[in-house]
Amino acid sequence: MSKPINVYSIPELRQTLDEALSPTLKRLGYIESHHLTDLKLAIGYSITLTAATSFYLDKKFSYSESLVYQKILVAAYFILSVIFWWFNKFIQNDISYVGENKNKKEKLVLKTKFIDNDPIYKINIHLNDKIVDTELPVNKVFNEAGYLQSNLFYDWLNQQLNSFTSKSE
Structure with missing residues (x-):
């Protein structure tokens, strides 16, 4: 389990969620590219x-x-x-993750940000040539003590990517 953060600090929220993207997407079969x-x-x-x-x-x-x-x-x-x-x-404007899934031949780019100190994590998903904007209220993936619930974040991200691919078909 990760260390607790101050859930009222937007920079800490962004850093924690951005750092959690790589291992979470690795579990979903994506390999991070570090070319940028x-x-x-x-x-x-x-x-x-x-x-x-x-x-x-x-x-x-x-x-x-x-x-x-x-x-x-x-x-x-x-x-x-x-x-x-x-x-x-x-x-590199707001790009938090660049990766690809070799099995599905998908290229994924995630741009993330918070707007106006609102605790809603805005994610812009570029999957191949399609783009979807989505939002994650941070209280869905952090508990009261400030711990990131990795499984909830994984489930949410998996749901967003699955709905994204179903929208594009």
Whole structure:
């Protein structure tokens, strides 16, 4: 059983539910894909490498010797930072889970959020090319003590995916 959380804290609710998606969907036969996280890490490491190179040049060479390289590195740092911001804002926007079911040949993308501190977990389900919006009142899957009831969350998510596939047929 998981540790209890403050059910009145929206950030804790979101973090707990988002973290529960992967193991719950694994039980449903989906395998999580980390390609968005890998791309985000690659951009972040490129930014870090650019900053480290700038620091190295600053310490190793004089100001006049490294000025041209520093300008190039600052421009690269700026461009990479803009790409990183754009990626977070527009590509990975609210995406909590990306996965696929090899047996059913389904690609699943879940976008999750809470709106206006309302304790309703809004999930946008992209299954292949079809989209469904659904809501989960958090009191259905958390008990009074703040524990996530994994089986109830599993049942609810399974029901949503099954109804989604029946709607699409």
